[in-house]
Amino acid sequence: MNCNVPTDIWFSFEGFRTRGGQTGDHVDGWGIAFFEGQGYRLFTDTAASIQSDIAHFVRKHRIRSTNVIAHIRKATHGEVCLENNHPFVRELWGRYWLFAHNGDLKDFEPKLNGRFTPVGTTDSEKAFCMIMERFSALSTQQADIETLYATLASLSQSISQSGTFNFILSNGEYLFANCTTDLHYVIRQAPFSTAHLIDKDIMIDFNEVTAPEDRVAVIATSPLTDNETWEVMKKDELLCFHNGKPLPLSA
Amino acid sequence: MNCNVPTDIWFSFEGFRTRGGQTGDHVDGWGIAFFEGQGYRLFTDTAASIQSDIAHFVRKHRIRSTNVIAHIRKATHGEVCLENNHPFVRELWGRYWLFAHNGDLKDFEPKLNGRFTPVGTTDSEKAFCMIMERFSALSTQQADIETLYATLASLSQSISQSGTFNFILSNGEYLFANCTTDLHYVIRQAPFSTAHLIDKDIMIDFNEVTAPEDRVAVIATSPLTDNETWEVMKKDELLCFHNGKPLPLSA
Numbered sequence: 001m002n003c004n005v006p007t008d009i010w011f012s013f014e015g016f017r018t019r020g021g022q023t024g025d026h027v028d029g030w031g032i033a034f035f036e037g038q039g040y041r042l043f044t045d046t047a048a049s050i051q052s053d054i055a056h057f058v059r060k061h062r063i064r065s066t067n068v069i070a071h072i073r074k075a076t077h078g079e080v081c082l083e084n085n086h087p088f089v090r091e092l093w094g095r096y097w098l099f100a101h102n103g104d105l106k107d108f109e110p111k112l113n114g115r116f117t118p119v120g121t122t123d124s125e126k127a128f129c130m131i132m133e134r135f136s137a138l139s140t141q142q143a144d145i146e147t148l149y150a151t152l153a154s155l156s157q158s159i160s161q162s163g164t165f166n167f168i169l170s171n172g173e174y175l176f177a178n179c180t181t182d183l184h185y186v187i188r189q190a191p192f193s194t195a196h197l198i199d200k201d202i203m204i205d206f207n208e209v210t211a212p213e214d215r216v217a218v219i220a221t222s223p224l225t226d227n228e229t230w231e232v233m234k235k236d237e238l239l240c241f242h243n244g245k246p247l248p249l250s251a
Numbered sequence: 252m253n254c255n256v257p258t259d260i261w262f263s264f265e266g267f268r269t270r271g272g273q274t275g276d277h278v279d280g281w282g283i284a285f286f287e288g289q290g291y292r293l294f295t296d297t298a299a300s301i302q303s304d305i306a307h308f309v310r311k312h313r314i315r316s317t318n319v320i321a322h323i324r325k326a327t328h329g330e331v332c333l334e335n336n337h338p339f340v341r342e343l344w345g346r347y348w349l350f351a352h353n354g355d356l357k358d359f360e361p362k363l364n365g366r367f368t369p370v371g372t373t374d375s376e377k378a379f380c381m382i383m384e385r386f387s388a389l390s391t392q393q394a395d396i397e398t399l400y401a402t403l404a405s406l407s408q409s410i411s412q413s414g415t416f417n418f419i420l421s422n423g424e425y426l427f428a429n430c431t432t433d434l435h436y437v438i439r440q441a442p443f444s445t446a447h448l449i450d451k452d453i454m455i456d457f458n459e460v461t462a463p464e465d466r467v468a469v470i471a472t473s474p475l476t477d478n479e480t481w482e483v484m485k486k487d488e489l490l491c492f493h494n495g496k497p498l499p500l501s502a
Binding site for chain 1 (some may be wrong): 344370
């Protein structure tokens with residue numbers, strides 16, 4: 001989720017977490033990270049999100065954030081343990097970067113220079129470290145968004161030669177979404193309407209919880225609601241969301 | 252806390268968090284991190300620990316860990332915000348490192364090479380980044396514990412020229428404790444006895460919750476219990492705890 005004002009993700013999270021063990025089979029741990037200012041809160045657990053005490057807490061706690069990344073894991077590489085849970089975090093240029101990956105990279109063994117090293121054993125964390133390493137080589141301070149976009153677009157296409165590389169990456173200001181096979185997004189803005197979850201019979205009227213200038217982008221592997229128009233991202237499409245909408249960038 | 256088996260910190264946390272707004276004035280946020288395997292869970296909040304919903308959750312959730320770092324903040328440098336909360340986290344050599352500082356460094360502006368950059372504005376995070384930078388220069392893989400100890404002892408004495416530098420640093424295996432002014436520790440091992448908190452009228456009988464081979468070191472600014480013998484650390488003393496006891500290392 002990427003927004004122009006701090007927004008409560010409870011509605012989307014309610015549908016999303018249901019896929020971790022009830023309406024979906026991604027039961028090998030889960031995680032959610034909320035940027036707050038330059039900091040972040042990360043909640044993660046090895047239990048399935050539908051059963052996890054921490055997920056119940058997150059659901060009730062109603063944290064507001066402009067950038068949120070959530071992930072439910074179906075283990076393909078690496079055992080079920082905390083260090084293999086997404087989102088992963090690293091610091092670069094005095095900002096935290098968070099990364100979550102959906103997909104499976106085969107025989108993916110990038111040579112890394114040691115600046116960023118995986119702690120766990122997933123293909124995903126290797127890819128994240130490779131992105132951070134490539135970014136860090138651009139500049140000693142944060143590169144401009146055009147450069148970041150072009151670098152990431154090129155690298156993502158290269159990495160996706162090894163398999164499926166749908167991912168979300170954010171530094172709390174920009175949120176990148178890369179699609180290899182499955183990624184959808186919806187922009188919610190005035191005039192607001194109602195939305196109904198696919199995974200659970202819950203309806204919300206956004207008119208009751210928003211201000212006219214609010215804008216929220218929700219990006220997910222597959223749509224979370226059945227009465228909104230979700231945009232389908234194309235193969236090898238990289239979008240950079242900022243203040244609740246994609247920026248007009250191209251590689 | 253550093254232990255030889257995963258241990259529940261609820262008893263110590265119950266006393267500790269009381270100091271964040273009730274028996275103590277460290278009300279500017281708090282944090283606690285639990286290592287679990289190579290991963291960690293970090294709970295942090297800008298609310299005082301005595302009032303924080305997340306602290307209530309941690310108290311009830313009873314997470315077991317061999318290495319835990321907790322901190323209650325009294326802001327001296329930097330505003331009250333999430334990115335200024337301790338413990339801070341960085342990855343080095345494929346391990347997460349967690350750091351919490353008690354004290355105040357005056358005019359502390361180290362030159363950093365950019366490998367680790369503070370996200371927030373505290374003196375503490377600057378010192379942590381300096382430690383990580385110095386460690387990273389030692390080797391491309393984790394240096395041996397003797398080298399880490401000697402490097403940290405020397406650097407800590409240098410940093411403490413700028414002020415008070417009591418800190419805890421852990422990579423989930425070793426837990427370093429450095430004392431400039433105030434740091435105490437207790438080792439709990441067989442034969443176990445009872446303990447009574449200073450900050451709250453709670454008693455525990457460790458015989459009921461331990462096995463004979465368990466060993467737990469608890470390190471705190473000031474003792475948490477009033478019927479145990481807490482060792483007083485000396486000025487400029489650096490200890491490295493492993494499996495619940497200090498290793499016999501010297502610089």
